[in-house]
Amino acid sequence: MIWVAGLLGVLLGLGSGTLSAQEADALVTTDKPPEVQCQPDVGCVTNLPLPRFVSLKGSEGNARRGPGLTHRIDWVFTRAGMPLKITAEYENWRRVEDSEGAGGWVHYSLLSGVRTVLVTLDMAELRDGPDDTAPVVAQAEMGVVGRILECRPHWCRVSLDGTRGWIRTTAVWGVKEGESVE
Template identity: 75%
Template structure:
C-alpha cells in the first residue's frame, strides 16, 4: 500500500511541476542535448568530409533503400576492395555509390578506410615516375582495382598485384581530382 501512495506522490509532483511551469510561462527544460546542426560537406556522425572515398571491406555488401535493416536491398556489391564514395551519413549507416552511381545505404562495418581506385581506362599505363615521359612498367585493364599509396595533384602511385607505379588521376576513379594523399 505504501508503494502505491509513494508512486502517486511522485506522479503528482511531476504533474504539478509541469502544470506550474505551463501556468507561469517558464520553459520546461529537458536533459536532451540540442540537435546537432550539420555543416555542408561534413558528415554529422564522423565530422569527416563529404563526399569521401572508402572501400568495401569484404567480398559482399548490401546497399539498402534507407538507413536500416528494415529497408529493401537495392544493390549488392560483390568485389572486395571496391572503391565507394560516401555521400551521406546517418547513425551507423553510410550512403555510398560506385563508379556508375549505383548504391544505397550500407552499414559502416562493411566499409574500410583503405583507399582503392578503379581503373577507368582500358590498358591504363603505369609509369615508374609521375611524368608523361616515364617508363611504362605495367598496364591494367578497365575495371581492375588498385590500392592507392599516394597522390599528387595529377598522379597517383598505386599497387596492383605486387606491381607499383604511377597513373594519371584521369585514368582511375576513387580519388578526388584535387586530393593529395601522402
C-alpha cells in the same frame, strides 16, 4: 503532464511532488540532446568531408533503399576492396555509390578507410614516376582494383596486383581531382 512531473519531483526529492507546468516543461526539455546542425559538405555523424572515398571491407555488402535493416536491398556489392563514394551519413549508415552511380545505404561496418581505385581506362599506363616521360612499368586493364599508396595532384602511386607504379588520376575512379593522399 502534471502527474508525470509530480512523480519526477518525488523521485528527484523536489519536495511535495507538485510542480508547475513551466517547471515540468523545463524538466522535460532540458533532458533533450542538442540538435545536430549539419554543415554542407561535412558528415553530421563523423564530421568528415562529404563526398569522400572508402572501400568495401569484405567480399559482399548490401546497399539498401534507406538507412536501416528494415529497408529493402536494392544492390549488392560483390568485390572486396571496391572503391565507393560516401555521399551522406545517418547514424551507423552511409549512403554510398560506385563508379557507375549505383548504390544505397550501407552499414558503416562494411566499409574500410583503406583507399583504393578502379581503373577506368583500358590499358592504363603505370609509370616509374609521376611524369608522362617516366618509363612505363606496366599496363592495367579497365576494371582492375588497386590500392592507393600515395596521391599528388594529377597522379597516384598505386599497387595493382602486386605491381607498383604511378597512374594519372584521369585513368582511375576513387580519388578526387587534385586530392593528395599520404
